[in-house]
Amino acid sequence: MTFTIKSYINPMPPILSVSGLSKTYATGFSALKNINLDIEKGEIFALLGPNGAGKTTLISIICGIVTKSTGHVLVGGHDNEREFRATRQMIGLVPQELSLAIFDTVWATISFSRQLFGKPRDDAHLEKVLRQLSLWDKKDAKIMTLSGGMKRRVLIAKALAHEPTVLFLDEPTAGVDVELRKDMWNVVRELRANGVTIILTTHYIEEAEEMADRVGVINKGELILVEKKQALMDKMGQKRLLIALEKPLERLPKKVSDMGFALGQSGGQLAYSYDSKHERPDVAKLLSGLAAAKINYTDLSTQQSSLEEIFLGLVKP
């Protein structure tokens, strides 16, 4: 299956194009199976999947860290093996692990990253990156003295040191507290505003829900779905009508359960689930059914299923 946005909608060629990509390890384990994926310039793409699904392997092949078995990867129209210099200069990678040279200072490590990517010294750019990530006052600190969240920021600073146009964030907020996570989301939004394409893997579904333009779901090495986030939620989202009861019920009368209601665990709430895309429930009829059964209620509310619930539904064995 190939997932693309049609050219008549967006005439720009994709910034990243993966076709027929597979990876089989020497042990025979097939980590990726015929992946086809196009990423448009300037979008935020979230790649979701359970542990061991192949997210990191996919990113690692695109970045040149792992060799592929078959297929092609084009970044900005350049083949990532034959024209590796062009593609790698465009890419910044924030790995999942906190892999840092702990004896170095923050400034030394980001200067090293910039030079390694063949970029001449530019202290003003490095200062801008450090300030953006609230690391400027830590520039002379040794990495070993920093907290986990700060180390994560240093990894992002290293990835941005050579001014990439495509940024891969592999579980960027793993182990980061809520406040820091929100700061990072702001940084990501700012980068996107500056034209950087962002591909992130995450197991915080709220992160994808909060930031992504499109979502891809990978499971057991297969890309099982790519969809615009809102379209995915609209298409697959379940809605629930929640009714708070005046008095808790021990069990639901048969007439009411036949209407589609389910009793909440405490017995104080009724829930009616429906597909928001294909079904418009007759609320008046439902409520009159409750009145006929002499069930009084105090409040009504609706709840839309989250991306997490959709995701769990997709990867459920």
Place this chain on the structure above:
Amino acid sequence: MNLLGVSAIFIYEMRRFFRTLFQSLISPVISTTLYFVVFGSAIGGRITQIEGVSYGAFIVPGMIMLALLGQSISNASFGIYFPKFSGTIYEYLSAPVSSLEMVLGFVGAAAAKSILIGLVILATSFLFVDVRIMHPFWMLLFLVLTGFTFSLFGFIIGLWADGFEKLQIIPLLIVTPLTFLGGSFYSIKVLPPFWQGVSYFNPVVYLISGFRWAFYEVSDVSLGVALGMTIMFMLACLTGVYWIFRTGYRLKN
């Protein structure tokens, strides 16, 4: 070519050496002094000359080679193994740096460090014995070739190793015995014919012979053979490194 990338790796590796400059340099100076005390004074008192060269001066090229081989291997193997161990290798592999450029950065720095140490040992030797360098060009050529070749060998060990203990196995079990048995402290001509024959299978014999010839014009094998064998070993190591990067063995798999 990404020269900035090569220099980034080279400078980073050299900084590690200069951060611990005192330990890096004092250790070979102490070892050299001990060798002179043990071999030069104790044994040298009984063996006055070998092929017209005083025993103390005769062992100087061997001592330099001994340190050069050990330092080249340990510097290069640790240099590439540590990023693998700490996970920072991801940055090198995802950077626009070719395999050759990575080798130039890592192996160049490892060779430069070991050559510096070799020169420090040479300088220390002048304090103890009358060292003559009859062919400085050849001496430097052998020093650089050997430093680079064994740094390549160490680089392969570092790429191959998947634990700290494996970094030590080959230097400890193979390289050190070959160096001691390769004529560091004696001429293989003093051995019985059978062991002389066996010694010619030891590649270190050729390195030491060529190097010693550059000092005193005495050697166990001809200069051409010594140079040829050194270059052959270097090409074998280059082939090994090329294969590792091409296949991604223990690096990209």
